[in-house]
Amino acid sequence: MDRNLVVGSIVLGVLGxxxxxxxxxxxxxxxxxxxxxxxxxxxxxxxRVRAQAIADMEARIESARQSAMAxxxxxxxRGVEDAAGSPGAPPPPSSGGGGPAQSSGTNNQVAGxxxxxxxxxxxxxxxxxxxxxxxxxxxxxxEQAHVVxxxxxxxxxxxxxxxxxxALVYSSLGAALPYQRECTYGYGCSFTGDGRxxxxxxxxxxxxxxxxxxxxxxxxxxxxAARRIGAAVHTxxxxxxxxxxxxxxxxxxLDICSNALxxxxxxxxxxxxxxxxxxxxxxxxxxxxxxxxxxxELGGSCEQFYGAELGDGAAFTSVLSLDLPALPDRPDPSSxxxxxxxxxxxxxxxxxxxxxxxxxxxxxxxPGPNGGETSAIHKLAITAEPLxxxxxxxxxxxxxxxxxxxxxxxxxxxxxxxxxxHAPDPKAHSTLTILREQDGALEPVGVVxxxxxxxxxxxxxxxxxxxxxxxxxxxxxxxxxxxASPEAPRVLSELKIPGFSTYMHMLDDTHLLTIxxxxxxxxxxxWFTGLLLQVFDVTxxxxxxxxxxxxxxxxxxxxxxxxxxxxxxxxxxxxxxAIPMTICEGGQPPSYGQMTFSGLLxxxxxxxxxFTELGRVVHPPQSGVDCSNWWTQATSxxxxxxxxxxxxxxxxxxxxxxxxLPSLATDLATxxxxx
Numbered sequence: 001m002d003r004n005l006v007v008g009s010i011v012l013g014v015l016g017x018x019x020x021x022x023x024x025x026x027x028x029x030x031x032x033x034x035x036x037x038x039x040x041x042x043x044x045x046x047x048r049v050r051a052q053a054i055a056d057m058e059a060r061i062e063s064a065r066q067s068a069m070a071x072x073x074x075x076x077x078r079g080v081e082d083a084a085g086s087p088g089a090p091p092p093p094s095s096g097g098g099g100p101a102q103s104s105g106t107n108n109q110v111a112g113x114x115x116x117x118x119x120x121x122x123x124x125x126x127x128x129x130x131x132x133x134x135x136x137x138x139x140x141x142x143e144q145a146h147v148v149x150x151x152x153x154x155x156x157x158x159x160x161x162x163x164x165x166x167a168l169v170y171s172s173l174g175a176a177l178p179y180q181r182e183c184t185y186g187y188g189c190s191f192t193g194d195g196r197x198x199x200x201x202x203x204x205x206x207x208x209x210x211x212x213x214x215x216x217x218x219x220x221x222x223x224x225a226a227r228r229i230g231a232a233v234h235t236x237x238x239x240x241x242x243x244x245x246x247x248x249x250x251x252x253x254l255d256i257c258s259n260a261l262x263x264x265x266x267x268x269x270x271x272x273x274x275x276x277x278x279x280x281x282x283x284x285x286x287x288x289x290x291x292x293x294x295x296x297e298l299g300g301s302c303e304q305f306y307g308a309e310l311g312d313g314a315a316f317t318s319v320l321s322l323d324l325p326a327l328p329d330r331p332d333p334s335s336x337x338x339x340x341x342x343x344x345x346x347x348x349x350x351x352x353x354x355x356x357x358x359x360x361x362x363x364x365x366x367p368g369p370n371g372g373e374t375s376a377i378h379k380l381a382i383t384a385e386p387l388x389x390x391x392x393x394x395x396x397x398x399x400x401x402x403x404x405x406x407x408x409x410x411x412x413x414x415x416x417x418x419x420x421x422h423a424p425d426p427k428a429h430s431t432l433t434i435l436r437e438q439d440g441a442l443e444p445v446g447v448v449x450x451x452x453x454x455x456x457x458x459x460x461x462x463x464x465x466x467x468x469x470x471x472x473x474x475x476x477x478x479x480x481x482x483x484a485s486p487e488a489p490r491v492l493s494e495l496k497i498p499g500f501s502t503y504m505h506m507l508d509d510t511h512l513l514t515i516x517x518x519x520x521x522x523x524x525x526x527w528f529t530g531l532l533l534q535v536f537d538v539t540x541x542x543x544x545x546x547x548x549x550x551x552x553x554x555x556x557x558x559x560x561x562x563x564x565x566x567x568x569x570x571x572x573x574x575x576x577x578a579i580p581m582t583i584c585e586g587g588q589p590p591s592y593g594q595m596t597f598s599g600l601l602x603x604x605x606x607x608x609x610x611f612t613e614l615g616r617v618v619h620p621p622q623s624g625v626d627c628s629n630w631w632t633q634a635t636s637x638x639x640x641x642x643x644x645x646x647x648x649x650x651x652x653x654x655x656x657x658x659x660x661l662p663s664l665a666t667d668l669a670t671x672x673x674x675x
Contacts, residue, residue: 036306048307099124100644114228116159129157142658145669164325185563186403188632193222225351238348307345340388352407361401395442408462461504472500527589548610556584556592556627562634571643580638584627600650615664
């Protein structure tokens with residue numbers, strides 16, 4: 001017998017049972033159930049965490065093995081050019097009394113579902129959280145705008161809600177982690193929070209000059225999302241998984257130039273070592289929960305957990321629901337009826353909130369044994385009696401979900417747009433899936449698949465029976481979908497133009513107002529060349545038309561509104577659009593431009609006439625704002641803006657300015673908001 005055949009037979013004899021075991025494990029994972037079940041004891045939670053740790057470990061090992069198998073010595077040092085940027089760019093890991101007659105509010109995704117933000121506007125007052133304080137500004141009349149009170153809040157203040165004479169302020173406790181920032185857009189970042197515990201401070205603001213802290217709730221988890229529906233506030237946080245020590249994901253001393261069989265043997269041996277370590281390690285449970293300053297512990301009980309056979313990691317995602325105005329301001333047993341706590345053994349994900357439910361889209365990380373990329377969608381129905389978020393069912397969509405705007409509930413179904421892979425991978429493509437709750441699960445009833453091969457989703461907007469999806473590699477295809485029949489969704493049209501949109505806003509029923517990046521096609525990739533505002537006429541959804549296009553600045557121009565829809569303000573009564581801006585000019589790709597403006601730009605934006613600049617409000621640039629930010633990390637000195645009648649208020653991390661629309665270059669008031 002040939003010597004090579006003998007050696008091959010011996011190696012296969014050793015590897016066969018091991019690889020068979022790995023394949024069997026993968027098969028079990030594929031067949032496991034996605035639905036969540038209530039866990040009855042701490043032992044159940046501990047074993048579910050152990051099972052998820054095993055599943056996560058095996059998926060990471062398999063991902064690393066596939067990478068090793070696909071890598072040869074000849075391409076070990078080969079450089080890579082980003083398909084949507086430059087080579088070597090970082091990868092994605094007249095005022096009067098009585099208050100204004102009209103004013104803008106938070107740019108919420110869903111009408112009637114308020115989103116927590118750093119500013120709230122009510123009755124001529126601005127409520128702003130910044131620099132460790134809740135500040136209340138009497139903003140009307142604008143010429144006399146001034147701070148009326150400052151309430152210190154423990155921690156790094158983040159966001160707030162305002163309802164029923166009370167403010168609910170969110171802050172993060174402990175030192176900020178390096179390079180950790182809130183993920184709002186979802187391209188190149190994950191919805192995992194900032195890694196710090198969350199504090200909720202309830203403040204009585206009925207007397208704006210003398211607010212009173214009523215109670216404080218400390219949560220073990222990191223803030224992911226929060227929604228207010230009426231008086232009820234639902235806060236989603238994430239707790240880290242219990243750690244298992246001494247796990248490794250790359251075989252020590254592995255020669256990347258070795259043959260496939262030796263690589264497979266090394267990874268299988270490592271998998272078995274990790275498996276033994278997880279199975280024999282003591283899993284110490286640090287259960288997620290909350291502590292109320294008035295009424296003690298909330299949550300932290302093993303009987304309140306849900307988990308799935310096909311899990312999404314060993315971390316915890318929890319929802320704290322509370323009735324904001326009904327909470328007593330003193331110790332009272334009735335508090336328990338106004339708060340509830342629910343946890344899932346799962347890593348966090350993008351959160352979408354309708355008036356009736358919260359949906360969490362959890363990507364499977366890393367992809368499964370066959371490289372298949374999927375996301376679980378968990379539905380938590382919002383209940384009033386008793387107050388809480390009740391698990392209703394789970395479903396699955398291919399790929400990953402960009403952000404909350406890629407999900408929408410309408411007519412009893414959930415519509416989800418997702419992408420498998422990333423540009424410029426030719427296998428990348430997108431899918432639109434419609435799911436309906438049936439028998440305790442979210443079952444797909446309609447699918448449009450294989451959209452835009454080689455591209456990925458950059459923005460999504462649902463509007464009644466229509467959906468608008470923008471994908472990108474070198475140009476911006478705007479897809480228009482007909483979703484009137486959930487069982488038969490279909491693409492109505494596709495419009496290709498340069499650049500792409502990162503956020504789409506319904507200007508009216510038949511026009512889209514978008515913000516994004518202009519781009520210059522370079523053959524195998526595209527340069528980003530400036531900020532792009534557009535108006536699309538979708539009166540005839542089968543023939544969308546680019547009606548207006550306005551480019552601001554050159555390469556490096558940035559705005560927080562590019563990656564955070566809460567920074568985008570369109571005030572319909574005045575047809576006014578306010579955009580925080582860092583404008584850079586003169587840059588020729590691959591070079592970035594030089595900063596020429598930092599502040600707020602205000603336009604009149606209409607379907608008929610497009611964009612007319614009304615003026616600019618200057619906010620001097622501070623450290624950290626420049627022209628070289630990577631596109632997914634768009635920033636600007638101004639963070640938010642608020643309209644009141646014919647006036648606009650621009651809010652940065654240090655200042656609030658009030659300006660009149662007819663003369664935006666003149667500051668009527670400048671209010672410091674940082675010590």
